[in-house]
Amino acid sequence: MNTKRQPAIRTALGVAILTAMMGCAEKQTVTRPASLAAQGADMQSVVEPATAKDILMRMAEFLAKTPQFSVNLSDSYEVLQASGQMIEFGESRKIIVSRPNGLRVEVEHSDGDKHLVLYDGKAITTFSPTQNVYAQVAKPGGIDAAVMYFLKDLGMRLPLAMLLISRFPAEIDRRTQALDYVEKTVIDRTPTHHLAGRTETVDYQVWITEGAQPLPLRIVLTYKNAEGRPGFRAQFSDWNLAPEIQDNPFVFTPPEGARKIAFLAQLPQIALKGTTKPEPTGGHQ
Numbered sequence: 001m002n003t004k005r006q007p008a009i010r011t012a013l014g015v016a017i018l019t020a021m022m023g024c025a026e027k028q029t030v031t032r033p034a035s036l037a038a039q040g041a042d043m044q045s046v047v048e049p050a051t052a053k054d055i056l057m058r059m060a061e062f063l064a065k066t067p068q069f070s071v072n073l074s075d076s077y078e079v080l081q082a083s084g085q086m087i088e089f090g091e092s093r094k095i096i097v098s099r100p101n102g103l104r105v106e107v108e109h110s111d112g113d114k115h116l117v118l119y120d121g122k123a124i125t126t127f128s129p130t131q132n133v134y135a136q137v138a139k140p141g142g143i144d145a146a147v148m149y150f151l152k153d154l155g156m157r158l159p160l161a162m163l164l165i166s167r168f169p170a171e172i173d174r175r176t177q178a179l180d181y182v183e184k185t186v187i188d189r190t191p192t193h194h195l196a197g198r199t200e201t202v203d204y205q206v207w208i209t210e211g212a213q214p215l216p217l218r219i220v221l222t223y224k225n226a227e228g229r230p231g232f233r234a235q236f237s238d239w240n241l242a243p244e245i246q247d248n249p250f251v252f253t254p255p256e257g258a259r260k261i262a263f264l265a266q267l268p269q270i271a272l273k274g275t276t277k278p279e280p281t282g283g284h285q
Helices: 034-039 049-065 143-153 168-175 264-273
Strands: 068-080 086-098 102-109 114-119 123-128 133-138 178-187 190-198 202-209 216-223 231-240 259-263
Touching: 049 168, 049 178, 049 190, 049 202, 102 143, 114 143, 123 143, 178 202, 190 216, 259 264
Parallel strands: 133 259
Antiparallel strands: 068 086, 068 231, 086 102, 102 114, 114 123, 123 133, 178 190, 190 202, 202 216, 216 231
16 A cells, blocks of 8 residues: 655644644633533633633743753654545654754654754754765754744754744744633643644644643644644653753764755755756655
């Protein structure tokens, strides 16, 4: 059976995805079956929509102001096949952030394929150990500028990218059309606030830890306007807000025999310059 791994729209909380978690709250009713509501009556207190927004914004501001952190993610995303069946694929990621100029994202897909994305304040690099090829482009200006350039200009995929940038609070405050507090619950023995929001194109849910460190533990997205309403899910683990960063893990040193190729978005410029056309990369990062 031939299956298509790439979603029709990128499963990234970057420009199109994390915008799923943004903006001002409107009062709506979150309902659940009566039996479950009765079971949770003692656990959940009534929370007004403004408080739900406060919880969301507190999480965004906390991440944006944290100078360094590392976290592991387990993701799954659905891709509609030509047959009409929805197939789920997965990937695991390890992210290290050191503001303002250090970013490292290690990705392993469910088929075993691996990718690496690096930023050192000077250049963005993607590397495929499987094929021993890399693409690199100069981009000074810090993590915020590099992430937006990576998503918008290079057209690359970086799930949950907006969680990495310092302008996250402003972006999240701008996009959400409705926001509700669902319940207080527990994930991996950690008390969390379960919120549900809506944008023009995406419905989202986010679970945020209670207490002094309001970190996301789970995110679920539904692309309500896309064919088949595909979903994206991310589970966070091993948050570390003071990681030991040694040997500058953000700088790329090409391994022996590695070939340098071009990002797909760079090919028109290369053609105009009349240079030899290198092999492109794009879309699978």
